[in-house]
Amino acid sequence: MIEVSEALQRIVSALPVLGTETVSLLEACGRISAAPVVARLSNPPADVSSMDGYAVQAADTTRGAQLDIIGEIPAGHPSDRSVTPGTCLRIFTGSVMPEGADAVLIQENTTRESDRITVTEPVSQGRFIRPKGLDFASGQVVVPVGKRLSARDVGVAASANCPWITVRRRPRVAILSTGDEIVLPGDAVPAGAIVGSAAFMLAALLRKAGAEPVILPVARDTMDSLTTSTSQLDTVDLLLTIGGASVGDYDLVKKALGESGLVTDFWKIAMRPGKPLMFGRMGRTPVIGLPGNPVAVFVCSTVFVLPALRAMCAEVVTGDGTEPARLASDVSANDQRFDYLRATLSRDEDGTLWATPFSRQDSSMMAPLSACDALLLRERFAPEAKRGEMCRIVRFGGGID
Numbered sequence: 001m002i003e004v005s006e007a008l009q010r011i012v013s014a015l016p017v018l019g020t021e022t023v024s025l026l027e028a029c030g031r032i033s034a035a036p037v038v039a040r041l042s043n044p045p046a047d048v049s050s051m052d053g054y055a056v057q058a059a060d061t062t063r064g065a066q067l068d069i070i071g072e073i074p075a076g077h078p079s080d081r082s083v084t085p086g087t088c089l090r091i092f093t094g095s096v097m098p099e100g101a102d103a104v105l106i107q108e109n110t111t112r113e114s115d116r117i118t119v120t121e122p123v124s125q126g127r128f129i130r131p132k133g134l135d136f137a138s139g140q141v142v143v144p145v146g147k148r149l150s151a152r153d154v155g156v157a158a159s160a161n162c163p164w165i166t167v168r169r170r171p172r173v174a175i176l177s178t179g180d181e182i183v184l185p186g187d188a189v190p191a192g193a194i195v196g197s198a199a200f201m202l203a204a205l206l207r208k209a210g211a212e213p214v215i216l217p218v219a220r221d222t223m224d225s226l227t228t229s230t231s232q233l234d235t236v237d238l239l240l241t242i243g244g245a246s247v248g249d250y251d252l253v254k255k256a257l258g259e260s261g262l263v264t265d266f267w268k269i270a271m272r273p274g275k276p277l278m279f280g281r282m283g284r285t286p287v288i289g290l291p292g293n294p295v296a297v298f299v300c301s302t303v304f305v306l307p308a309l310r311a312m313c314a315e316v317v318t319g320d321g322t323e324p325a326r327l328a329s330d331v332s333a334n335d336q337r338f339d340y341l342r343a344t345l346s347r348d349e350d351g352t353l354w355a356t357p358f359s360r361q362d363s364s365m366m367a368p369l370s371a372c373d374a375l376l377l378r379e380r381f382a383p384e385a386k387r388g389e390m391c392r393i394v395r396f397g398g399g400i401d
């Protein structure tokens with residue numbers, strides 16, 4: 001058995017970075033930028049007013065002074081008239097500042113009669129003007145490379161006049177459930193069968209992470225079925241198998257894929273759940289053999305598959321995705337396997353985050369997996385810990401779980 005950190009390192013470093021494609025702004029959210037987004041203009045492109053009022057010379061705006069309105073500048077219609085001493089131009093939020101003006105006097109600080117205003121509050125030079133390039137300058141990088149694009153990133157790219165963004169191709173990931181007992185959700189469930197939940201959970205997780213899942217027909221527990229199922233996978237970037245990874249007589253995945261050319265990098269990790277995970281390569285296709293227990297599928301996907309997708313998309317990530325919390329109940333000493341306990345979270349009045357692990361942690365149990373908010377991490381050989389002690393968690397809800 002190797003350690004989680006080594007397994008992660010081996011998987012991530014073995015995966016090639018995918019190619020790029022160019023997508024429209026409407027398709028860009030959630031994708032990983034593969035080139036920086038460079039502003040094609042300055043924003044704002046000219047000095048503009050930030051308020052509705054009058055473009056003035058600030059020195060003119062003594063209390064009680066009167067100014068002649070010599071025209072107006074609706075947004076989108078710059079004026080070629082200049083403001084001279086004793087005059088002003090009616091202006092609106094977003095309108096381009098006229099020549100000669102050095103401030104905007106908001107209309108609340110004036111009284112108006114016909115084409116003349118009286119100043120009720122002076123304004124200082126530069127006030128209520130957004131100078132050209134206040135937001136960003138032409139040529140400036142507004143979105144760096146390797147970023148998972150948010151709605152805000154799409155917004156800044158649009159404002160930088162960039163209608164297309166270069167992103168990483170979506171990883172195509174094949175999912176192969178294995179086992180004679182597996183039936184599809186909604187099917188009749190004969191004696192001895194179980195409903196194959198893991199592929200659907202995995203597909204959902206992958207799709208949310210920006211990958212393109214391809215669910216293959218369930219393979220039976222025979223060498224023939226397994227080799228046939230995995231014979232034509234040249235077009236996928238990663239193969240995930242589910243089940244048949246352990247040491248039972250019908251756990252044939254490693255053996256069958258071996259006959260199709262699988263070269264195993266490692267098998268078995270000191271973790272719970274997820275111990276029998278296998279990693280290798282069949283031709284140019286990386287293969288992660290996930291254990292069959294569906295909670296092990298989820299935990300291994302969180303710990304290895306999602307980082308693998310990030311590596312394939314050259315996503316720049318900060319931190320390890322964990323955060324501190326306080327234990328809400330005692331936990332016993334851990335053995336040699338890194339433990340990922342399903343836990344709920346709550347916050348007390350002080351804002352402290354508390355993690356409560358479920359009392360039953362069987363890796364077949366989907367209901368607590370669905371109900372949990374986080375995985376509570378227990379290092380190998382961690383000593384017993386009491387309620388109130390600090391622990392580390394991986395919290396869900398960040399958009400990729």
Ligand SMILES: Nc1nc2c(c(=O)[nH]1)N[C@H]1C(S)=C(S)[C@@H](COP(=O)(O)OP(=O)(O)OC[C@H]3O[C@@H](n4cnc5c(N)ncnc54)[C@H](O)[C@@H]3O)O[C@H]1N2
Nearest residue numbers: 177196197198242243244245246251275291292293294296
């Ligand atoms: N003697 C030993 N037995 C086992 C060991 C061990 O070290 N020594 N490891 C245990 C651990 S830990 C795990 S995890 C399981 C993993 O076994 P497999 O990867 O071979 O998985 P299966 O036996 O095929 O299935 C396990 C369990 O999960 C159910 N399953 C399978 N596929 C799905 C699916 N797509 N959706 C939902 N549930 C699925 C399957 O019916 C079994 O109940 O091995 C332990 N045994």
Ligand code: MOO
Nearest residue numbers: 273274275296363
């Ligand atoms: O490690 Mo297994 O994955 O306990 O269920």
